[in-house]
Amino acid sequence: MFPSGSSLAFPASLSSILGHAHRDHSEKEVTPVRRKLECCAKFGHSTPMDVTLVTLDRPAGQTSPKKPTRLQQLLRINRVSPVLSDLFMASLPPVQQVWLQKRRGDHTKSIELNTQAPIPALEPGHVLVRVRAVALNPLGVKTMSTIPSFARKFPTMLENDLCGEILNPNDSEFQIGDEVFGMSTFEDCLKKGRGALGQYILVKTENLAHKPKNITADEAAGITLAGLTAYQGLVDQCKITAGQRLFINGGNSTVGRFAIQIAKNLGAYVVTSCSGENALKVKSFGADEIIDYKRVDLPSYLVKNYTSNPFDAIYDVVGNILNFFPRSAPVLNPKGLFLTISIDLPKGLGSKMRFLFLLFNVAVRPTWLGGVNRKWKFVTTKSNKTQLNTLAKLASEEKLRVDVDSTYGFDQAGLFAAFDRMKTNKACGKIVVHVP
Incomplete structure (x- = not known):
């Protein structure tokens, strides 16, 4: 549970534990802890780490819950008491x-x-x-x-x-x-x-x-930031479901790799882009089709080969909205979403102003003024404990690498x-x- 070489230092004996406890807690709080420590000592557990493991329903020397031992049955506890928790904190370096x-x-x-x-x-x-x-x-x-x-x-x-x-x-x-x-x-x-x-x-x-x-x-x-970015983009914003078609621009990025795996777990058909030298690696994450972006003009290639079978969503992990979004309509279903992860602003105030003008011209201009007749959004990542636990579950089941x-x-x-x-x-x- 705690690796060797840990900087955590504990008092050397159970008697010193009680000394620390009396300093910060009342006799009423300390008495049940004293009884537990005495019980631990009878069973040969003489260090605070032993006591902590026992209190956690983890016999000394084991790092995962097991069937309760006789000692644990006597103690009838399964969580660390506030007194022991405070003692643990007192052992930290200043x-x-x-x-x-x-x-x-x-x-x-x-x-x-x-x-x-x-x-x-x-x-x-x-x-x-x-x-x-x-x-x-x-x-x-x-x-x-x-x-x-x-x-x-x-x-x-x-x-x-x-x-x-x-x-x-x-x-x-x-x-x-x-x-x-x-x-x-x-x-x-x-x-x-x-x-x-x-x-x-x-x-x-x-x-x-x-x-x-x-x-x-x-x-x-x-896992966390990249995993949540991929998950929330696909589930919350693109609303990908089983049987839908998805294009991920940038399959070899960390977010792209997560997105491929999550989309496949959702039952989607995934087409992605990456360089030829990384194709086998990206394929191992579950992508159904891979396009080598170094050998083709990607937007033109998609229009040529996927217009007859367009995507339900496009997840642009690269942030290539200026070049990609204006040509996305033929390969994106009318109710589909073009989702982009980021935009790298150029250096210099003049360059930034020109970039923002082009962005407005490409992505914000209404369709009646010649804008693209498709919806686009930036992905926004927020903390979400339920989704974090979902990612942990996928990883534990070896469905997320x-x-x-x-x-x-x-x-x-x-x-x-x-x-x-x-x-x-x-x-x-x-x-x-x-x-x-």
Whole structure:
């Protein structure tokens, strides 16, 4: 449950546990804990970790629930008591390491490692998580230099997606030691300066799910933002159902890979685009047809080959709306939706103004003025616990696969290399940073 080398340090004996308990709790609260500890000692469990495992209905040395032992039957408990939870918290180090963005700009000029950051105090609706792995997202890299200082809080802890362990469940459905994955939301980053690239962070319970046992922490860390973007785009906005036809532009991207798998689980027929060298990999995610975008003009190819059998939805993961949407009408059913994930604005005020004019001319102009007679939207991703649990279930059933492109250390050299890899746009899978 807790990997070797964990920085968690516990008092050495059960008597010291009671000493800590008397300091912060009344005799009425401590008495039942003393009885439980005495019972544990009789059965040879003499460390706080043993007691915690027993309290969780997990015999010492085991990491998953088993049939209750004689000791557990005597204790008649299946959750950590508030006293033991507080003792667990008292064993944490006084400070932690976090990566902070201090100012707007490229990562080489704007971020710093703070080795003396305080461990956050609990808040209602939040749990304390010991982070083990953080997956980078293109959004995090882009917003470092694009969002103005007045629109966000500085300093800001970096990134969103994470996997770790519950340290304080704070009366939630989680228990101490549960392995979880999820995210610190983009809103929390902007308004509160809370991200994922730290050792101990507060996360809203609604933004976490139990990690499937059959995937690694690195894989779990890469699910949340990309997985929810794919799921919400297909289910909430495109409303894909069994038997429908879907085109995904950018099948080898992380969102594209998730979208292919989710669409196939929904029973859709999936056509996607990627480069020829990645075709076999993308095919392994379940795509029915693959188009090598490097060998054809993609919009023209689609019009030539799919006009007679158009799509019920087009999910543009690449963000190629200016080139693609104006020519999408012949291959998109009249009631279908053209959904795009993002638009990369060019640099320079003049270039941005010209781009926005073209965007209006292409995507906003009404049909009676020559606009495209099809509906389009930007995909918007929101935290959704039910959908996060759905993604976890798909992963546990091996119906949702996460590929890891590369992993990096938490030091400056490692983190900078991770961001550099992200900027190449050549990663085939998630880029993950390990948290010590």
